[in-house]
Amino acid sequence: MKDVIIIGAGPIGLACGIAAQKKQLDYLILDKGTLVNSLYHYPLNMTFFSTSDRLEIGDVPFISQNPKPTRAEALEYYRRVTQHHQLHTHLYEEVMTLNHVGSHHFVIQTNKCTYDTKNIVLATGFYDAPYMLDIPGEELDKVRHYYSEPHPYFNMDVAIIGAANSAVDAALETFRKGAKSVTMIIREKTIGENVKYWARPDIINRIEEGSIQAHFESEVIDISSDAIRIKTPEKTLHLPNDFVLAMTGYQPNFALLESLGVQFQNDAYRTPIYNQNTMESNTKGVYLAGVVCGGLKTNKWFIENSRQHAPQIMQSIAGN
DSSP: OBSEEEEOOSHHHHHHHHHHHHTTOOEEEEOSSSTTHHHHTSOTTOBOSSOGGGGOOTTOOOOOSSSSOBHHHHHHHHHHHHHHHTOOEEOSOOEEEEEEEETTEEEEEESSOEEEESOEEEOOOSTTEEOOOOSTTTTSTTEESOOOOSGGGTTSEEEEEOOSHHHHHHHHHHHHTTOSEEEEEOSSSSOOTTSOTTTHHHHHHHHHTTSSEEETTOEEEEEOSSEEEEEOSSOEEEEEOSEEEEOOOEEOOHHHHHHTTOOBOSSTTOOBOBOTTTOBBSSTTEEEOGGGGGTTOTTSOOHHHHTTHHHHHHHHHHHO
16 A cells, blocks of 8 residues: 555646655655646747746756746756656556545556555646637537647637637737737736736737737637637627637646545635645545645646645655
């Protein structure tokens, strides 16, 4: 039986593995995808908001060639951390069921194996479950909830739903790499204040000059093979369209938490209940780490401010 199994091989899951090693705990890190799977699925040319030193884990320096590190540099860094600490990871191994069978005894069934463990750490992030539009046509192949690079949208009519960082990045890149037209459909009145400080004036200027069209306080009603319909404050528009990039945000895997009996605060964000000193949830032996701690408020926890969850958790487990 393992002392602890960590679900999620993102930066915080890796930090938990390093902290478990320091406490000489028998641990394993599981992930249904590749190492730092969420970062891998970020846009190819993405630049982090944080500086490299604030993304470091395991006392391994993160040296970047830029003031803000890139996605490629981050992938290289976390591979190096994993190799340096010889972390025990099982990648492309998806958790199918979690069962709480007794005090500090859990059974985890994956697509490859069955494990017994005394403790579980959920470091699952939020990037795997996009918010759906729930409108006709969303099932079409032209609708994407993830954006990677601009090349596929060359000479295409592109609609981008949302106005956060991912939407702004997609709009600017597709515009500059030759999209026939780029149209943003935004529920809010303005571009969000949380957009990266170097990108926000850029997108505002492109909208004001008319290079990128933007419909504020608007929403997409339905999607067809060659068009979209938009409801604006003034009227309903029918626009030619080849691709829809629905950058509407993502949410944690609440089903995984619920299967272990984790309870939530009575708030608008479905914030999980946990001890802020130990990160243990209301279910004994189930710990939360990283973004998942914020529930639907996915902008509360980042790598830089949740790295400390790892030593807190392993100190508690070692003490028990």
